[in-house]
Amino acid sequence: MLNRRRFLSVAATAAVLGSVPGRPAFAASAASPAPTVWKGVAMGAVASMTLVHPDRAQAQAMIARCMAEVERLESIFSLYRADSALSRLNAAGRLDDPQTELVQLLSFGLSLAQASGGAFDPSVQPLLRLYFDHFSRPGASPQGPTAAAIAQARQRVGFADVEVGLGRIRLGRPGAAITLNGLAQGFITDRVADLLQANGFDNVLIDLGEGRALGHRPDGAPWRAGVADPAEPGRTLFELPLGSARGQYPALASSGGYGTRFGPNPALHHLLDPRTGRSANHHAAVSVAAPRATLADGLSTTLLVLSPEQRTPLLANYPTVRTWFVDAAGHVTGPDGAPAGGA
Template structure:
């Protein structure tokens, strides 16, 4: 789904570990056939094309239901039906001589008429998009979901020491030297540099999963303030923070919350986080200052 991927497996049987990597890659490819917007034959692409999908894959039902619950909890800051707006921006910036400010107010208003999570019906037998021209994206949670599925597969097959990065991070156990796995959070001003890092793992006191969202990840044009983190209520990019990082027991939740917290007004973030007490969030402002559960500090390189 457009992200670089890596897995580190610690196991005494190299042949078994290699075989499991092959199984994990096959599972990733299977889930891409469900969630990918780049594959015209994926379940999600077929849903968007026709507005309805009978007998949807269980994974699509599960993740869309989670996305809709997060939309309700965030009062629409997270909205799986934001795809018409994303499509508008992609089409705008694909045209020659496109305004660097983005689409016109009229074009945004028209696209927003096709956005609205409350009009989506989902159950095990059928998914239906209630608005004409509506379309779904699960890019704000799908990488975390795939990460969790791979972690579950490895756990079920005897792998207790693993570090997974499939766009979002998930760790089990520890490194070969017995130390905790560590994950770096990039400096939004220079993503080649580390802003801070966290210990990951499923042992007591560690954080199993980490997700980071920031506008620097996907910019549409030359203006760094015009990017993929679109507020469904305004149709414009949200720029409350340079980045948001979230840890949680599972990568699906961390992924969804990092996206949501990037978009919703800062005054509402504590109310949302109170609904998910197992999650922790770190916020990076435009000056590189970090605020989070443990500290506030200045960016380092």
């Protein structure tokens, strides 16, 4: 899957686990169960899970189950597997008897597209493909695709023409294609959290591209995530408590143009405004805390694309979320433009 914002999610994990990136450092008491920590690759990028459970063998077996579920879901959502359900949908323009998860996630994406006036659009893939193809050619113009090429690609983009049902998904425009990279990491993160909780694991920290936490650390303190400055990776802008208790945030997602840049110009990146076909540069980064990682994932992408004037109506639909906006100088504000920080 497209590595959209791995920098901030990894930075968040490093801040949770300790001051040295990639090395866990827990402040657990002697009586606390030692956490079982898994680190590896999921969805093409570095990932981690930390399970607080007295039975290490059981925790390791549960991690294996979680990774099998990640693999199953990636076989549905991946754009980089020719046999995935999503790839088959894009190749044929329709998919009969789609998996329930694909129907659920695409339906949510279309509802977010409607709520945002098209700032978020799962059918943006033809534009992304245009940019990737352009910059993969030797001697490509550093200014990006021409206005005519962008206009032509935009004719294949339009969420209103995507039909989703339990029996069939159909793309209504010739050459249309779907990407769920703005949602799939959050959705898979939620599925793993649900699987863990259903099997009695109530104190866990998950980073599969988006952060999700249940319960607390071994010492009873909340998990904490640091949101890094996209312009200065070693600098933490603010920290947030993650977990299930009052005053904590169950899920955290961050989006920014730093995730995948096209060419030497940092203003040309993968977070495209489907309405214009151009990269969105209203903010350097956006972080969203929400009850579910799927929602945090989708909203962080959408709010990165929306201008400050456009975000208020969208956020009115989601009163349980909290948002932070980072500008190029590393200043953090809330949705009202006032300075904001962590907790």
